[in-house]
Amino acid sequence: MTTTTEAEPQPRPATGRGDRVFQGLATAAGITILAALAAVFVFLAIEGVPGIGKPASSYRPLESFWPYVGRLLFGTVLAALVALVIAAPFALGIALFISHYAPRALAVPVAYVVDLLAAVPSVVFGLWGARVLGPHLVPVHAWLDEHAGWLPFFAGPGSVTGKTVLTAGTVLAIMILPIITAICREVFVQAPRLDEEAALALGATRWEMVRLSVFPYARSGIVSAVMLGLGRALGETMAVAMVLSASPVYTLNLISSTNPATIASNIASSFQEATPDKLAVLIATGLVLFVFTFAVNFAARAVVARSEQRLRR
Amino acid sequence: MARSIDVSDLDIYYGDFLAVQGVNLTVRARSVTAFIGPSGCGKSTMLRSLNRMHEVIPGARVEGKVMVDGQSLYDPSIDPVAVRRQIGMVFQRPNPFPTMSIYDNVLAGNRLNSRRMKKAEADDVVERSLRRANLWAEVKDRLGRPGMGLSGGQQQRLCIARAIAVEPQVLLMDEPCSALDPISTSAIEDLIHELKADYTIVIVTHNMQQAARVSDDTGFFNLKAAGQPGHLVEFNATRKMFSNPDNAATEAYISGRFG
Ligand SMILES: Nc1ncnc2c1ncn2[C@@H]1O[C@H](COP(=O)(O)OP(=O)(O)OP(=O)(O)O)[C@@H](O)[C@H]1O
Ligand SMILES: [Mg+2]
Numbered sequence: 001m002t003t004t005t006e007a008e009p010q011p012r013p014a015t016g017r018g019d020r021v022f023q024g025l026a027t028a029a030g031i032t033i034l035a036a037l038a039a040v041f042v043f044l045a046i047e048g049v050p051g052i053g054k055p056a057s058s059y060r061p062l063e064s065f066w067p068y069v070g071r072l073l074f075g076t077v078l079a080a081l082v083a084l085v086i087a088a089p090f091a092l093g094i095a096l097f098i099s100h101y102a103p104r105a106l107a108v109p110v111a112y113v114v115d116l117l118a119a120v121p122s123v124v125f126g127l128w129g130a131r132v133l134g135p136h137l138v139p140v141h142a143w144l145d146e147h148a149g150w151l152p153f154f155a156g157p158g159s160v161t162g163k164t165v166l167t168a169g170t171v172l173a174i175m176i177l178p179i180i181t182a183i184c185r186e187v188f189v190q191a192p193r194l195d196e197e198a199a200l201a202l203g204a205t206r207w208e209m210v211r212l213s214v215f216p217y218a219r220s221g222i223v224s225a226v227m228l229g230l231g232r233a234l235g236e237t238m239a240v241a242m243v244l245s246a247s248p249v250y251t252l253n254l255i256s257s258t259n260p261a262t263i264a265s266n267i268a269s270s271f272q273e274a275t276p277d278k279l280a281v282l283i284a285t286g287l288v289l290f291v292f293t294f295a296v297n298f299a300a301r302a303v304v305a306r307s308e309q310r311l312r313r
Numbered sequence: 314m315a316r317s318i319d320v321s322d323l324d325i326y327y328g329d330f331l332a333v334q335g336v337n338l339t340v341r342a343r344s345v346t347a348f349i350g351p352s353g354c355g356k357s358t359m360l361r362s363l364n365r366m367h368e369v370i371p372g373a374r375v376e377g378k379v380m381v382d383g384q385s386l387y388d389p390s391i392d393p394v395a396v397r398r399q400i401g402m403v404f405q406r407p408n409p410f411p412t413m414s415i416y417d418n419v420l421a422g423n424r425l426n427s428r429r430m431k432k433a434e435a436d437d438v439v440e441r442s443l444r445r446a447n448l449w450a451e452v453k454d455r456l457g458r459p460g461m462g463l464s465g466g467q468q469q470r471l472c473i474a475r476a477i478a479v480e481p482q483v484l485l486m487d488e489p490c491s492a493l494d495p496i497s498t499s500a501i502e503d504l505i506h507e508l509k510a511d512y513t514i515v516i517v518t519h520n521m522q523q524a525a526r527v528s529d530d531t532g533f534f535n536l537k538a539a540g541q542p543g544h545l546v547e548f549n550a551t552r553k554m555f556s557n558p559d560n561a562a563t564e565a566y567i568s569g570r571f572g
Contacts, residue, residue, distance in 0.1 A: 104371075198408040198472070200369055202422035202479065203398030212421065216412035 051284030075260030082169025134162030
């Protein structure tokens with residue numbers, strides 16, 4: 001046995017200074033984002049709540065706030081849903097192609113191009129949607145009117161300018177594609193190798209392996225991705241403002257030129273010449289969008305949490 | 314039903330890395346063949362090349378011949394998916410499907426390729442497979458619970474049940490008992506004896522007594538030196554391997570005087 005000398009190094013305490021600094025930074029970041037969100041909500045509430053009871057002229061051509069915002073919210077949800085219906089299957093397919101099907105030489109460039117889409121400013125998408133995509137979609141509108149007209153979505157008459165919810169939804173779909181694809185791809189590649197091999201060793205085809213081992217693992221990630229995409233679609237302003245010619249109506253008809261604006265696009269297009277009263281009304285619609293987006297997110301989380309709970313029981 | 318496997322001059326690569334070199338051996342139908350050898354010598358790699366699971370790792374490939382009942386396993390006309398349906402596998406680490414119930418885990422293989430089953434038939438397969446894997450008594454009251462809720466050893470037996478539920482012709486087992494207690498281990502060894510009547514079994518094990526107990530033939534793999542590829546040192550009847558092996562290295566390894 002040797003005698004202990006004072007030169008013997010002390011074992012480091014479990015919580016060193018680095019730990020404390022990092023914990024402090026992480027906590028601060030977390031609190032900051034919560035505070036920012038709360039501040040946005042407080043601003044919207046203070047500035048917006050008075051907008052609910054302004055004189056009737058502020059809601060032209062309607063009379064009061066709720067009918068006014070109701071049509072806008074309806075338009076918002078409709079355009080966002082169209083975008084999701086188009087984008088989600090595409091995004092899942094592309095993500096799966098990149099993560100599990102494509103040879104590496106192809107997967108990397110495809111992933112890169114999809115990510116590039118996210119860097120295109122929304123005004124550019126708006127211009128392209130209104131000037132190029134819209135006119136090109138006119139025959140599609142006519143075709144849908146003719147062949148699928150019995151569905152309320154395609155009741156027609158088909159627009160001759162292409163400035164419709166269908167076009168806006170398509171533009172939105174392209175805009176939300178990258179975020180959904182990127183997140184799904186990230187979760188897909190992280191599916192545990194061991195689970196994938198379990199499926200393959202049982203004689204699963206590649207698609208069966210994806211269904212047995214990748215999708216169940218990725219489920220909550222897919223929901224997150226779709227929610228982020230939905231959030232972006234609900235909040236997108238310029239692209240929709242430039243594509244849609246709006247009128248305050250409730251309609252499921254996606255292909256006629258009479259369609260409701262969305263909350264965000266309405267703010268963008270009315271903001272410039274707004275009187276103080278009108279400004280308060282616009283902010284109030286923003287508050288409605290904020291609350292609505294929140295509610296949708298919570299609902300989606302709850303659904304996922306519940307289905308996972310059921311599995312655990 | 315059972316198949317024999319002939320391996321000749323097999324080299325197995327991970328990309329440019331030659332993991333196993335020059336293997337020649339014959340796995341007889343309706344027999345148990347054990348692979349033994351030190352860690353990292355390529356036993357798992359060898360085993361996975363027998364049902365074409367090796368190639369699912371990017372860059373992994375084999376050179377040489379594997380014949381199953383006279384049919385080349387790596388022939389371009391052979392569909393690896395069909396191969397794996399007939400040559401089942403139990404992995405070194407238990408891997409039940411985490412989001413599936415115990416019941417669904419057992420039936421996962423049977424349900425592939427959208428094969429349909431009547432409820433009674435499915436119940437029957439589940440019970441029989443779980444009984445053979447010595448797990449039935451422990452889980453019969455909670456078949457609807459997730460497979461991940463089981464202990465490690467129970468999960469491994471669940472994986473064994475899943476592999477035998479599809480009644481493969483050959484069963485490859487990679488250290489199936491390394492996470493099991495002596496009672497379950499002995500149940501699995503009983504299962505191996507029972508399955509041997511109909512199936513061909515290849516088992517990797519680090520347990521010399523187990524190899525001696527369950528197998529008819531034994532292959533001893535070793536590394537020539539660190540960084541060198543693994544190779545098959547000796548392949549012989551188990552009785553001979555454990556009493557009077559041809560190779561001095563085999564005897565040293567088996568008797569524990571190794572490295
Ligand atoms: N996915 C992989 N990629 C690259 N090399 C690998 C991979 N898996 C295994 N190897 C290498 O192949 C060699 C053989 O590995 P293998 O897993 O077959 O050994 P083993 O005999 O099964 O060992 P153990 O008894 O520890 O399970 C090792 O050198 C290992 O590093
Ligand atoms: Mg191994």
